[in-house]
Amino acid sequence: xMTDYWTGKDEKVRRFGTARIVEHFIHIVTFGTLxxxxxxQRFFSLDISQWLIMKMGGIDNIRLIHRCAGVIFVITTATxxxxxxxxxxxxxxxxxxxxxxxxxxxxxxxxxYYVGLENAPAACDRYTYKQKFEYxxxxxxxxxxxxxxxxxxxxTFMVRFLPGGFIPLAKTLHSNEAMVIVLxxxxxxxxxxIFSPEVFPLDTSIFTGYISKERMEHExxxxxxxxxxxxxxxxxxxxxxxxxxxxxxxxASR
Amino acid sequence: MKGxxxxxxxxxxxxxxxxxxxDLSDAREVVLSDEARTCLGCHAKPGxxxxxxxxxxxxxxxxxxxxxxxxxxxxxxxxxHIGFSADSHPDRRFRSKKQYQIQTSRECRHCxxxxxxxxxxxxxxxxxxxxxxxxxxxxECHSAHAVMPVAGGRIFSNEAQYCMSCHGFSISMAFRSxxxxxxxxxxxxxxxxxxxxxxxxxxxxxxxxxxHPRRDFRTKREYSLASSESCRRCHFDKYTKTLESVHYxxxxxxxxxxxxxxxxxxAHSVARGSKERSITTQRCQGCHPExxxxxxxxxxxxxxFDEHNQDVPVCxxxxxxxxxxxxxxxxYREKIPALCxxxxxxxxxxxxxxxxxxxxxxxxxxxxxVTLGLxxxxxxxxxxxxxxxxxxxxxxxxxxxxxxxxxxxxxxxANLVKRCQQCHKDAPTNFPDTWLSHYEPSMKxxxxxxxANLVYKIFIPVLLIGLFLQILLHIWRYAVDR
Numbered sequence: 001x002m003t004d005y006w007t008g009k010d011e012k013v014r015r016f017g018t019a020r021i022v023e024h025f026i027h028i029v030t031f032g033t034l035x036x037x038x039x040x041q042r043f044f045s046l047d048i049s050q051w052l053i054m055k056m057g058g059i060d061n062i063r064l065i066h067r068c069a070g071v072i073f074v075i076t077t078a079t080x081x082x083x084x085x086x087x088x089x090x091x092x093x094x095x096x097x098x099x100x101x102x103x104x105x106x107x108x109x110x111x112x113y114y115v116g117l118e119n120a121p122a123a124c125d126r127y128t129y130k131q132k133f134e135y136x137x138x139x140x141x142x143x144x145x146x147x148x149x150x151x152x153x154x155x156t157f158m159v160r161f162l163p164g165g166f167i168p169l170a171k172t173l174h175s176n177e178a179m180v181i182v183l184x185x186x187x188x189x190x191x192x193x194i195f196s197p198e199v200f201p202l203d204t205s206i207f208t209g210y211i212s213k214e215r216m217e218h219e220x221x222x223x224x225x226x227x228x229x230x231x232x233x234x235x236x237x238x239x240x241x242x243x244x245x246x247x248x249x250x251x252a253s254r
Numbered sequence: 255m256k257g258x259x260x261x262x263x264x265x266x267x268x269x270x271x272x273x274x275x276x277d278l279s280d281a282r283e284v285v286l287s288d289e290a291r292t293c294l295g296c297h298a299k300p301g302x303x304x305x306x307x308x309x310x311x312x313x314x315x316x317x318x319x320x321x322x323x324x325x326x327x328x329x330x331x332x333x334x335h336i337g338f339s340a341d342s343h344p345d346r347r348f349r350s351k352k353q354y355q356i357q358t359s360r361e362c363r364h365c366x367x368x369x370x371x372x373x374x375x376x377x378x379x380x381x382x383x384x385x386x387x388x389x390x391x392x393x394e395c396h397s398a399h400a401v402m403p404v405a406g407g408r409i410f411s412n413e414a415q416y417c418m419s420c421h422g423f424s425i426s427m428a429f430r431s432x433x434x435x436x437x438x439x440x441x442x443x444x445x446x447x448x449x450x451x452x453x454x455x456x457x458x459x460x461x462x463x464x465x466h467p468r469r470d471f472r473t474k475r476e477y478s479l480a481s482s483e484s485c486r487r488c489h490f491d492k493y494t495k496t497l498e499s500v501h502y503x504x505x506x507x508x509x510x511x512x513x514x515x516x517x518x519x520x521a522h523s524v525a526r527g528s529k530e531r532s533i534t535t536q537r538c539q540g541c542h543p544e545x546x547x548x549x550x551x552x553x554x555x556x557x558x559f560d561e562h563n564q565d566v567p568v569c570x571x572x573x574x575x576x577x578x579x580x581x582x583x584x585x586y587r588e589k590i591p592a593l594c595x596x597x598x599x600x601x602x603x604x605x606x607x608x609x610x611x612x613x614x615x616x617x618x619x620x621x622x623x624v625t626l627g628l629x630x631x632x633x634x635x636x637x638x639x640x641x642x643x644x645x646x647x648x649x650x651x652x653x654x655x656x657x658x659x660x661x662x663x664x665x666x667x668a669n670l671v672k673r674c675q676q677c678h679k680d681a682p683t684n685f686p687d688t689w690l691s692h693y694e695p696s697m698k699x700x701x702x703x704x705x706a707n708l709v710y711k712i713f714i715p716v717l718l719i720g721l722f723l724q725i726l727l728h729i730w731r732y733a734v735d736r
Contacts, residue, residue, distance in 0.1 A: 044624050054635050059628040114727035116734075130724075155688060156681045164687020168695060168703035176710035180717065187721045197732045 012210040013227070019083075023076060024206045030072045035182055037066035042175050067153060074146050077139075096126040099136065103129040125222040134188055141181045148174040286322055287330035292340040294318050310351040320400040334361050356389040358398070382428045395420040413453040414444070416463050433474040443523045457484045475510045481521070482514035489515075495576035503580070513541065518575075531568045532558055538569045548653040555653075565603055571596070588630045590645040591617060613692040617646070649673045 016024075040049035040062060056062050087093040106122035106129045113121050122128075127135070151158045151170035159167065193203040198219070205211040216224045286294070294316060296302060302314040321327060332339050348354040363371075371377050380390035393401075397419075421439045428434050444450065455461050471477040486493035496502050496515075505512035518537045519525070535558070539546035549555040549569070557563035572593050573579075579586050595614040597603050604611050617623040622644045629640035647655075649670065658666055670686040678685065695703040 041624070044628065050628075050631060053628060054632065058632045058636070058640070059625055060640075111727070114731045116731075156678045156685060159685055159688055160682050164684055164689075165700055165702045167688035168690055168700050169706055172695070172703045172706045172710075176706065176714070179714055180710070183714065183718055183721070187718070187725070191725050197729065 011213050013213055013216055014209055015205045015211040015216075016209045018209070021206060021209055023080065026072070026076055030069045030076065031185070033069040034066060034073060035178075035185075037062045037069065038178055039182070041066070042178065070146070070149050070153075073142065077142050077146065081139075097132060097135055099132055103132055123221040124219065126220055128219065130188075130192060134184060134192075137184050138181060141177050141184075144173060144177045145181070148177070284322055284327040286318070286327070289330040289332060289340050290321075293331045293338075294321075304354075306348050306350050306354060308350045312351055312354070316399045324397075324399060324401050326399070326401050334358075336361065352391075355391045355393060359390065359392045362392045380425070383426075394423045413455060413463065417454045417461075427469075427477075429471050429473055429477065431473045435474050435477065439522055447520075447522060447524045448526050449522075449524055456488075457481075459484060459487070478516060479505075479510060479514055482516045485515040492576050495574075499574075499576060499578040500580040501578060511541070531564055532562070534570055534575075535568045545653050552651075552653060552655045553657040554655060565597070565606070567597065584629075584633070584640065584642060587642055587645055588626060588633075590647055591623065591626065594646045610692065612694065616690070616692045616694065644677060648676065 036052065037056075040046075040052045041059075043049050044053075053059055053062050056065065084093075084097075088095050102125070106124055109118060109122040110129075112118045148170035151162070151166060152174060155167050193199060193206075194201065196203075198215075213224070297314055297316045298318050300313075300315050303311045304314045305311045326334070337344050348357065368381075372381065377390075384390055418439060418441060421437055422441060424436070424438050426434045426436045426438070449457070460467050469477070471480065492515075501512045501514075505514070517540070518534075535546065535549065535555075550559055554566040557566045558568065573581070591614060598609065599611050599614040601611050618627065625643045626645060629643060632640055667686045668683070670689070671681060671683055674681045674685050690700055690703075693699045695707060697704050
């Protein structure tokens with residue numbers, strides 16, 4: 001099935017709109033910058049950290065870059081949340097990222113499948129429970145990072161509203177939550193989108209916006225069935241043409 | 255001995271021939287004159303004394319052998335003791351021993367003219383004193399009957415003994431400015447010094463039993479500065495260190511008040527520096543009294559002076575002894591945590607006082623310490639100037655470090671916030687609450703941070719194991735399915 005996908009014989013369907021593709025690119029850059037400049041501060045005694053700090057012109061520069069990337073991260077995260085909330089409330093988008101009961105049953109089903117107690121993997125909707133776990137992990141973690149990061153950036157200002165103990169709390173949260181996010185991305189995200197045998201060498205859907213029907217049927221059968229039936233009234237063709245619309249994938253999933 | 259060798263005018267009239275029991279055949283071939291033999295008939299008896307009007311006395315005893323081998327052995331008694339002879343022994347009265355000595359010194363000048371005496375620089379100071387009305391006594395240095403030429407001091411068993419034959423007495427040297435400097439050496443002090451086994455000329459090079467070069471200095475200070483140069487001949491390592499010091503910089507700019515070796519170590523009394531630590535601080539006090547006063551009131555100073563505590567730092571522990579650097583530089587600032595950790599990271603020392611050794615570690619791993627460490631590296635690697643960052647002394651003070659024990663917490667906080675505000679200008683009064691006081695977060699000191707840390711300590715490994723298990727199961731199933 002992989003071969004079919006790569007030779008392009010198979011028909012592809014639109015999965016992500018341009019806005020999501022651009023957003024993902026911005027996240028790669030800002031997240032990469034935040035991790036590089038942040039970890040080199042957390043593990044300041046390592047040679048590689050010191051090498052990077054010196055290359056970037058010193059610790060003050062590293063902190064400046066980290067804060068600039070942080071500001072971009074705040075903006076993209078705020079925009080993302082605003083768009084999603086707006087879409088769900090006023091455009092009647094299907095909240096496809098919302099965690100449902102099915103996600104828990106799917107997870108249990110899949111574990112049973114892995115150990116041989118089920119014959120087929122769980123049939124997932126637009127986002128699998130793995131993707132939702134990652135999304136919510138990063139989103140809540142990101143909010144925690146923003147909150148604690150701002151406290152650390154402006155301690156003398158923040159301490160006017162918060163008890164003093166919140167500064168050491170913010171410090172420990174910021175560095176520990178960073179580790180959680182880095183682990184989720186480095187282990188879970190990189191595995192699922194690069195090293196997983198199903199997508200190796202790279203899941204290109206977030207870069208091209210398209211996914212093969214073969215993979216759709218395998219990974220998102222519920223969504224695929226819905227699309228085939230057109231039960232919600234969304235024509236995949238329409239989605240394909242509406243690449244300029246940021247919310248296309250939200251529409252597609254309704 | 256030398257003092258007793260001075261001979262007074264004879265008090266006895268009767269002299270006998272042939273009493274002399276000295277074998278004259280060996281040593282110098284000088285034969286004592288008949289007159290001398292007559293005089294020695296009495297004066298060779300130990301115990302003969304001359305009394306003065308103020309009840310002082312002097313031995314009138316003459317050691318015949320010492321006299322015979324002296325440079326004056328060829329003379330006869332009346333050559334010096336004018337008016338005395340084998341037949342005549344006038345009764346002369348003197349108010350004091352001193353007056354008598356001055357009188358006898360005049361007799362020397364009959365033969366040893368002023369012109370001849372002036373050729374020896376060592377006499378120059380004496381003549382200056384004479385001009386001021388203070389008489390010089392020849393016999394104080396040269397002895398009376400055992401008189402030896404200074405150049406041929408073969409009777410001295412070592413150099414020090416030779417030099418002390420003059421410098422053991424109260425003599426001084428004068429400078430062009432009119433200042434006087436005592437060049438009297440306290441023999442006991444010299445023997446107790448670490449240099450007890452050195453010879454005088456080891457330091458006073460150019461001087462010997464043959465040479466006493468004339469030294470001509472404008473001021474007493476210039477003489478001290480020049481004298482301290484001799485130290486480097488042995489202590490070259492220390493000398494090179496001093497070249498880096500702020501004192502040398504000040505000196506080379508022409509400020510002669512800058513201390514040199516002898517100002518701290520003393521000259522002839524030079525002692526080992528490590529013996530009593532409070533003494534070293536007192537050396538510094540000489541020029542830095544205001545700092546000393548502040549230090550003496552600090553937790554370190556009080557322990558040193560009140561309890562004779564030898565663990566506390568004294569001036570030279572932080573500032574170094576020889577390569578004393580100018581302290582208001584970034585370079586010096588960056589060394590401060592290392593200076594403090596010399597003691598405060600030492601478990602054995604801190605254990606005695608119940609102090610935590612975590613202070614240094616917590617500083618170095620916290621924001622300020624990390625930044626400091628990186629600034630230091632930055633300045634080494636790319637010579638990039640960095641801002642000053644808080645080090646130990648910015649919060650604790652430098653010379654005025656006080657203990658926080660038993661201090662009211664609110665007062666402590668009020669004092670601390672002032673320190674914070676030096677850098678964090680807009681810090682509110684509760685800002686010190688953000689500080690963990692060098693403690694690792696604990697349930698008691700910082701429950702929020704402690705609990706958050708604990709949660710992550712459990713959560714991160716669980717997450718990691720969970721994710722890897724998922725991945726492994728996934729791969730395994732995939733492999734089985736194929």
